[in-house]
Amino acid sequence: MKSDIVYPLNIGPVHPAFKEPIKFTFRIEGEQVAGVDIDFGYTHRGIEKIALERNYIQIIYLLERVCGICSFSHPLAYCLAIEDVAEIQVPDRARYIRTIIGELERLHSHLLWTGIAAHEIGFDTLFMYTWNIREKVLDCLEEFTGNRINYGMLTIGGVRRDITPENSETITRMLEYYMELYDRASEILLDDLTLRARTEGIGILSREQAEMFCAVGPTARGSGLLKDVRIDYPVNAYYDIPWLNPISPRDIGKEPIGDVYDRMAVRVLEIKQSLNVIQFCMENLPEGDINSGEGAVKIINKLKKLEGEGIGRYEAPRGEVCHYVILDNQEHPIQLKVKAPTYSNGFTWIPMLTNIEIADIPIVIASIDPCVACADRMTFIRKDGAKERYSWDYLHQKSIQKYKRSANQ
Amino acid sequence: MLGMVYKVIEQIFSKKSTNCFPMKYIPNNTTQYLNQGIIHPPIVVKEGFRGRLEYDFQSCTGCGLCSKVCPANAIELYSAEINSKKTKRVVIYLTRCTFCKECVDICPRNSITITKSFCMADYKKYGNSLVVGSEYRQQFEIKDHADVE
Amino acid sequence: MDAQSIVTIIQEKLGSHLQASRLKVKNYHAGIIRLHLWISIDREAFHFTVNTLKSLGRLHLSTAMAYKEYEDRIELIYPFALKMDDAHYSEFMIIASVDIPHNDLTIRTITDIVPGALFMEREVMEMLGIVIEDIPDSRRLFTPSSLQDGYFPLRNGKNKEDSK
Structure with missing residues (x-):
């Protein structure tokens, strides 16, 4: 193709290469990407606004549905924020159980990402292999919490279900299973020549850029920026673990340049780290209560008489989740702000995608583990083109009518 | 061929x-x-699985706590007359339920229990099989004139 | 570094621009502290404040901007995470709030200091109708481009009625 032709390439909002709706407009010069523009907002569901009409317990389950994969991280950040306002002490056992489930979630999220990355570069055998071994951790979570995702484990001031001796046996078996597989899996992922050829040297995000654009999670750590909420800021039981350090590609003896390979290496090493953290927590699990013992009604009544502002941060598998709540003597918060990792990382796509080839676009986009549903949280219902909005009453009436129609049938 | x-x-x-x-x-x-060999046995679910809700009409006192904490607003309170006494009872719409078990935990009389049954498909969204407690509603519900319009 | 010395440094650096501050410290075992510092700053000095914070260490804008709406003003809240040394568990939160009066809803951009704030500033522009001055990209982020001008979805209160 003639290289002097500059043409726009539009991918999205709905495209088979993406799992979620997002729109990219590339400026293509020959085979090279010269510029990129990102358009969010196709899955905005208004969760922050809906939360202002729910009470404090209902919000936990609403926030589980911000994102399917981070369905523990978002409610945890919210619970931490509420506990910050109300100064509720979380019992030690609950802190450890929260850590274990958080790490199980990280494990399954990273395995999922590895599969997607392999799929995006066309290595479908690896995709099936990683998703197959991921079933083990999902089975473990199901036995533990009752669900594969949307666990419903959290409450303000603790957790809802305890780890029984049978559960700990399952976890031990799961750890053994993964420890055995880890060496083989990491060899495939980190040393395979095809994978290296497709991931090394593309999608580069330098350390300075990562710091400048407020990148979080494995995206920042892949660029050599030692940024990890678990280690920078005390949450859960992480500060009890003496050997916990932020992962960087230096751990496998490679100087980080911030390409796709580095981000993959960080995730693969974090799988090992998660296994070790789970093992540490299982060995040191303290005895005692798992929550404050107050029922949901007591918690709501207590929070109803409070005012103040609180902030909760947690390191989700994809990066930092941060929730900001404002309470004002009401049964619901008057403000809830949700920041998901992709919201911070979205900006880093622009330097990563510039000057790469068209064929590398899917893997570079997938390399930050994007979760568009997390970044978007709201939508508007309009009649097409016309500047008219449905009011809440109208929608409510509509829903009642529909209900009556179906009930009469 | x-x-x-x-x-x-x-x-x-x-x-x-x-x-x-x-x-x-x-x-x-x-x-x-x-x-x-006409029926295949169902898959065994894990311990702690949260499935279909069951409702005990007799022990319920109509306090309404379950409908307050339900995240999906799947529990509806209605006025009922039992033994010529005016009281409240609930119905649970399983199509809206998220199976979080919050209502089971909060119920002071243990009137709502959770089972491991997960087969809930039906043709009608608001049919009797998907609205727990609807048979009691048809029997005991009283129309409060103040409530309607 | 203990909590009080961090506050002293920030107070010294900001001087008279600091209108009010509130400190919340939670002590964990083994000398690990969680430190939340709320500061409120006047609008003119906000850009200078962010610059000062940036010079102290690694500055990260943590959340999308929260806000509180009053009769005559909107209070915009910027939660920053600041890390001043390499030690573990040394990151602390500085939650800076700025008052913006309703009759002059403008504030200077901080994207020249923290470029990662661009998405959040674009969201504030479309959702709250606060005009960010000198923003490099003033397009909408989440709302559709066909949404009526002058309608700001997250604004409560009487301003919404006016724009209808």
């Missing part, structure tokens, strides 16, 4: 290897059918 035709004919007259669906077509007592 001919082999395919034989296969199709064989398939038509062979025994079905699937279960009837929705689950309401499956008879209540399945042990006798299991031996004949």
Whole structure:
């Protein structure tokens, strides 16, 4: 193709290469990407606004549905924020159980990402292999919490279900299973020549850029920026673990340049780290209560008489989740702000995608583990083109009518 | 080609290897059918699985706590008259339920319990099988004139 | 570094621009502290404040901007995470709030100091109708481009009625 032709390439909002709706407009010069523009907002569901009409317990389950994969991280950040306002002490056992489930979630999220990355570069055998071994951790979570995702484990001031001796046996078996597989899996992922050829040297995000654009999670750590909420800021039981350090590609003896390979290496090493953290927590699990013992009604009544502002941060598998709540003597918060990792990382796509080839676009986009549903949280219902909005009453009436129609049938 | 035709004919007259669906077509007592191979046994779910809710009408006091904490607003309170006393009772819409078990935890009389049954498909969204407690509602509900309009 | 010395440094650096501050410290065992510092700053000095914070260490804008709406003003809240040394568990939160009066809803951009704030500033522009001055990209982020001008979805209160 003639290289002097500059043409726009539009991918999205709905495209088979993406799992979620997002729109990219590339400026293509020959085979090279010269510029990129990102358009969010196709899955905005208004969760922050809906939360202002729910009470404090209902919000936990609403926030589980911000994102399917981070369905523990978002409610945890919210619970931490509420506990910050109300100064509720979380019992030690609950802190450890929260850590274990958080790490199980990280494990399954990273395995999922590895599969997607392999799929995006066309290595479908690896995709099936990683998703197959991921079933083990999902089975473990199901036995533990009752669900594969949307666990419903959290409450303000603790957790809802305890780890029984049978559960700990399952976890031990799961750890053994993964420890055995880890060496083989990491060899495939980190040393395979095809994978290296497709991931090394593309999608580069330098350390300075990562710091400048407020990148979080494995995206920042892949660029050599030692940024990890678990280690920078005390949450859960992480500060009890003496050997916990932020992962960087230096751990496998490679100087980080911030390409796709580095981000993959960080995730693969974090799988090992998660296994070790789970093992540490299982060995040191303290005895005692798992929550404050107050029922949901007591918690709501207590929070109803409070005012103040609180902030909760947690390191989700994809990066930092941060929730900001404002309470004002009401049964619901008057403000809830949700920041998901992709919201911070979205900006880093622009330097990563510039000057790469068209064929590398899917893997570079997938390399930050994007979760568009997390970044978007709201939508508007309009009649097409016309500047008219449905009011809440109208929608409510509509829903009642529909209900009556179906009930009469 | 001919082999395919034989296969199709064989398939038509062979025994079905699937279960009837929705689950309401499956008879209540399945042990006798299991031996004949008409029904396949359901998958065993894990300990702690949260499935269909059951509601005990007799022990419920109508306090309404469950409807307050329900994240999906799946529990509806209605006025009922039992033994010529005015009180409240609930119905649970399983189509809206998220199976978080919050109502089971909060109920002071343990009137709501959780089972491991997960087969809930039905043709009607608001049919009796998907609204727990609807049979009591038809029997005991009183229309409060102040409530309607 | 203990909590009080961090506050002293920030107070010294900001001087008279600091209108009010509130400190919340939670002590964990083994000398690990969680430190939340709320500061409120006047609008003119906000850009200078962010610059000062940036010079102290690694500055990270943590959340999308929260806000509180009053009769005559909107209070915009910027939660920053600041890390001043390499030690573990040394990151602390500085939650800076700025008052913006309703009759002059403008504030200077901080994207020249923290470029990662661009998405959040674009969201504030479309959702709250606060005009960010000198923003490099003033397009909408989440709302559709066909949404009526002058309608700001997250604004409560009487301003919404006016724009209808």
